[in-house]
Amino acid sequence: MEESSCKPHPNNLRNAAVALLVPLPSLLFYLSFLRRCSATESPESLSPLWAWCYHHPLLLANALFFLNVNLLFWLVGLLQSSHWMIDMYWTVIPVMLVHYFATHQIAESNGLRSRLVILLTWIWSLRLTHSYFRRERWQWGAREDWRFSDLRRQFGTNWWWMSFFAVYLSQQVFLIAICLPLYVIHTKDSQINAWDVAAALVCLTGVTVAYFADTQLHNFVSCNERRKQLRQSLVPNLDEGMWYYSRHPNYFGEQLWWWGLAVFAWNLDSGWSLYGAFVNSLCLAYVTILVEERMLKQEYRAQAYKKYQETTSVWIPWFKTSSAGKEN
Structure with missing residues (x-):
């Protein structure tokens, strides 16, 4: 139940900028996919890449997570010697996923149920985001999760590569798994x-x-x-x-x-x-x-x-x- 205090971080603005910019590759790629689909009359006329994105929404979500979160967040963490950012993004990724599943071209859902779940996900995210920044004294990247710090000491010189699996790949398994209901809700249209x-x-x-x-x-x-x-x-x-x-x-x-x-x-x-x-x-x-x-x-x-x-x-x-x- 412990909550730790933290001192003002000297790189607060830099970390805020990094955190806001780092999801852009996935966002821009997905927006390009939506534009391409909306400009095409038939899915069969899409290029192989866009056709794959069209027919495999769950696999696409995992691919974007792997490339943008696992790899990119990991590289940023290595450069900063701190894997603080994934802890913060736990509060945001479910919101991104629910909007992704809701807006995908082959999404099918009850409109009322979809809007209800989106609203609930936003409420959950705002609560957790507020709690996170309140705990961190409204600082960006002041410290990483104490469990990661313990693992850093435990693995020593091997931590640089072990962190990819312990911090990031494991997060993909957990986050995608617990967000599966968001996917299901947007694949079935049944009465609420x-x-x-x-x-x-x-x-x-x-x-x-x-x-x-x-x-x-x-x-x-x-x-x-x-x-x-x-x-x-x-x-x-x-x-x-x-x-x-x-x-x-x-x-x-x-x-x-x-x-x-x-x-x-x-x-x-x-x-x-x-x-x-x-x-x-x-x-x-x-x-x-x-x-x-x-x-x-x-x-x-x-x-x-x-x-x-x-x-x-x-x-x-x-x-x-x-x-x-x-x-x-």
Whole structure:
């Protein structure tokens, strides 16, 4: 549940410019594809490249991800000695994908369902983007994810090539997999029903839970930073609000979002697309273990966090165990 502070980054404007420019190759290529298709009466008259793009939207999405994110982001990360950008783009890529699937030439969907999912994806993205930049003190590229920094130390001189697989190729597998419902939604045109309403409610509940949990965590970290500046003792553990009922309510909210999105696809007879949400949950379970190990390594909070673990649910908000009290 840790949230770290960061100092103003000397290359803030440069990093912002890099982050805004780096997706342009994919965007320009896709816009060229749309223009070419709109100017052609029949798909059969397209060149082999554009015909392949026309008939294989999911493969095209993976190709663009591999070339523009995996390769280009990786090269930028090597030049900057920091793989910070992929963490930020986690908040943006699903929005790009949902618009890509919705506007592709062979897209087929219920208009209301499509607009609903696009709106929900934007809400999710704005929440997560705000949380990311608030955590980073509104800086661009001030630091990379602490898990990447740990791997950098672990792999040493081999990190330059291992990072391509550990940071980028793995991200493609996760992001494309959990966004499969966005693809399914834009391949089937069926009447909207109660399951769509239920899925939307689950998504909105997840976004709301994650927002309030992240805000409570941000306030806790900010309070401890002020206490540190005043040379006062730090509060070892956040055990109030949503964090009283769950050790990781922000993770729980995030999972609700992805599973709610998966329900949209399941309702369209595409249960296979649940695979992405399932794998993502497994990965988040592993990340939870890493985060809690990190908490226990901090001497000032280790004892309090051990007690917190014994009395508080991991993800799903629930009441304290019978031996617990607010004094935790």
